[in-house]
Amino acid sequence: MEIESINGAQYFLTFIDDATQKTSGYFIKSKDEVTKVKILRSNNGKKYVNQMMQRILGVAGIKHQLTVEYTPERNGVAERANSTIVEKARTILQDA
Numbered sequence: 529m530e531i532e533s534i535n536g537a538q539y540f541l542t543f544i545d546d547a548t549q550k551t552s553g554y555f556i557k558s559k560d561e562v563t564k565v566k567i568l569r570s571n572n573g574k575k576y577v578n579q580m581m582q583r584i585l586g587v588a589g590i591k592h593q594l595t596v597e598y599t600p601e602r603n604g605v606a607e608r609a610n611s612t613i614v615e616k617a618r619t620i621l622q623d624a
Contacts, residue, residue, distance in 0.1 A: 542609055551609050565590055569606070572597035 532538050537555035541562060544551050556562070568585065570576040572594045585592050 540610075540613065542606065542613065544605055544609055546605075549605065553613055564588070567591045567593055569593040569595070571595050 533555060535555070536557050539556045539559065541554045541556055542551055543553075543565075568576075568590055570592070576592075577594065582592070
């Protein structure tokens with residue numbers, strides 16, 4: 529997010545269950561607040577593909593699956609969920 533929340537969160541994290549499509553979202557202040565996961569599926573962007581991230585994932589035993597870079601449609605479920613969350617938040621803020 530471009531602007532921190534009142535509580536200082538700058539990111540939001542979504543977890544989507546592949547089987548049920550249940551989505552859970554959390555606001556976090558920094559990326560190191562992420563809870564234990566088995567597989568991280570992310571785009572091939574620089575914020576997720578770097579030596580530091582690979583080291584963190586390796587130590588934690590997390591498998592990293594990548595989509596093709598600059599093809600958000602390959603990660604459609606997550607992209608749609610994130611877009612929906614952002615659109616709802618903007619609507620709420622505009623109404624306020």
